[in-house]
Amino acid sequence: MTSEVVRFGVIGVGGMGAGHCNMLSKIPEAKLTAVADADEAAVKAASEKFGVPGFTNHLALLESGLVDAVIIATPHYFHPPIAIDAFERGIHVLSEKPLAVTVSAADAMIAAARRSGRKFGIMYQMRSEPHHLAAKQIVESGALGEIYRTSLVMGWYRSQAYYNSGGWRATWAGEGGGVLINQAPHYLDLFCWLAGLPASLIGTTRTRLHDIEVEDEAYAFLTYKNGAHGYLYASTMEVPNHNLLEICADRGKIVIHGSRLQYFRVEGSIREFTYTTKEMWGSPKVTEEPVTLPEEKPLKGHAAITQNFARAILYNEPLLAPGEEGLNAMELINGIILSSKTQSPVELPVNRAAYDQLIEQLKAASKAKTNVETQRVTDPNFV
Numbered sequence: 001m002t003s004e005v006v007r008f009g010v011i012g013v014g015g016m017g018a019g020h021c022n023m024l025s026k027i028p029e030a031k032l033t034a035v036a037d038a039d040e041a042a043v044k045a046a047s048e049k050f051g052v053p054g055f056t057n058h059l060a061l062l063e064s065g066l067v068d069a070v071i072i073a074t075p076h077y078f079h080p081p082i083a084i085d086a087f088e089r090g091i092h093v094l095s096e097k098p099l100a101v102t103v104s105a106a107d108a109m110i111a112a113a114r115r116s117g118r119k120f121g122i123m124y125q126m127r128s129e130p131h132h133l134a135a136k137q138i139v140e141s142g143a144l145g146e147i148y149r150t151s152l153v154m155g156w157y158r159s160q161a162y163y164n165s166g167g168w169r170a171t172w173a174g175e176g177g178g179v180l181i182n183q184a185p186h187y188l189d190l191f192c193w194l195a196g197l198p199a200s201l202i203g204t205t206r207t208r209l210h211d212i213e214v215e216d217e218a219y220a221f222l223t224y225k226n227g228a229h230g231y232l233y234a235s236t237m238e239v240p241n242h243n244l245l246e247i248c249a250d251r252g253k254i255v256i257h258g259s260r261l262q263y264f265r266v267e268g269s270i271r272e273f274t275y276t277t278k279e280m281w282g283s284p285k286v287t288e289e290p291v292t293l294p295e296e297k298p299l300k301g302h303a304a305i306t307q308n309f310a311r312a313i314l315y316n317e318p319l320l321a322p323g324e325e326g327l328n329a330m331e332l333i334n335g336i337i338l339s340s341k342t343q344s345p346v347e348l349p350v351n352r353a354a355y356d357q358l359i360e361q362l363k364a365a366s367k368a369k370t371n372v373e374t375q376r377v378t379d380p381n382f383v
Contacts, residue, residue: 101176155238203336
């Protein structure tokens with residue numbers, strides 16, 4: 001590694017990885033120097049297109065001496081073992097979401113990162129968006145006060161053709177879940193980033209529309225340590241797409257609807273007003289405050305996270321999306337599935353042994369797909 005450029009390898013170039021290969025050329029602090037994929041045709045195509053060496057085995061790439069860092073863009077189950085192999089060889093890791101399929105596997109990634117002393121990031125690019133950064137600033141300022149209620153609704157759409165596009169997709173053995181582990185992690189991450197991890201939940205998952213063995217709809221009731229309650233919902237059967245995140249607190253409220261952020265400030269506090277007002281029908285005064293968004297940077301989305309990761313390696317810039325914070329979304333994903341399958345409340349952090357046992361049972365019952373219609377991914381935002 002020079003003092004100015006991080007040499008990146010991309011592992012998994014059949015889908016998102018191809019987008020990352022394209023994206024790296026936009027980042028002054030980064031350079032694509034190698035690719036790897038178990039699919040010989042995919043790695044040959046990427047190697048020729050980007051003019052870098054290609055490997056059909058990730059260990060060969062890691063031991064080639066060609067990379068300082070890797071972006072892992074393989075199917076979910078492979079994230080932890082590849083990351084651990086990289087850390088053991090002194091290589092920095094930026095993982096696609098989700099961090100893993102199970103919280104225990106995510107724990108192992110985090111432990112390996114700490115032992116290695118290398119940088120560990122996760123591709124939660126929504127953290128880089130100005131309205132989300134502004135919301136984080138409001139929360140961290142303490143302006144909202146004690147949280148009373150949270151809410152997250154993520155209604156997306158996916159066709160049956162989407163689910164038929166790969167043999168691993170929408171199976172317990174290949175993907176480890178449905179909407180929760182594939183589409184929802186970005187919003188589950190934002191939800192925990194802003195409101196914190198609940199203490200317990202009661203969750204339900206079901207397959208309502210699609211011909212798949214995993215869930216296309218999930219919802220949960222949440223309880224926090226301070227007694228606050230929350231609700232979250234995620235699906236892939238709703239049009240138009242709908243994204244709504246709310247944090248309601250003693251001194252204010254933030255509402256993120258799509259790309260719009262609203263901040264409502266309560267004069268004083270709700271608790272204070274409740275016990276001091278003499279007015280029978282009185283209500284605290286609320287003002288919608290203008291929100292100043294951080295200046296938008298030239299690089300956005302995946303490129304913004306990757307540039308930040310490269311600068312963390314080069315200049316020790318604080319990570320916007322540290323890998324270990326990817327565990328929070330995993331706690332929600334595993335917790336909701338475990339609660340649904342056992343039909344009982346689940347405390348967070350999730351019982352690691354209980355979830356490991358459940359996922360092994362689900363994988364054992366998973367069936368090979370007979371309706372696969374392989375399609376090459378061309379959209380770098382495709383998930």
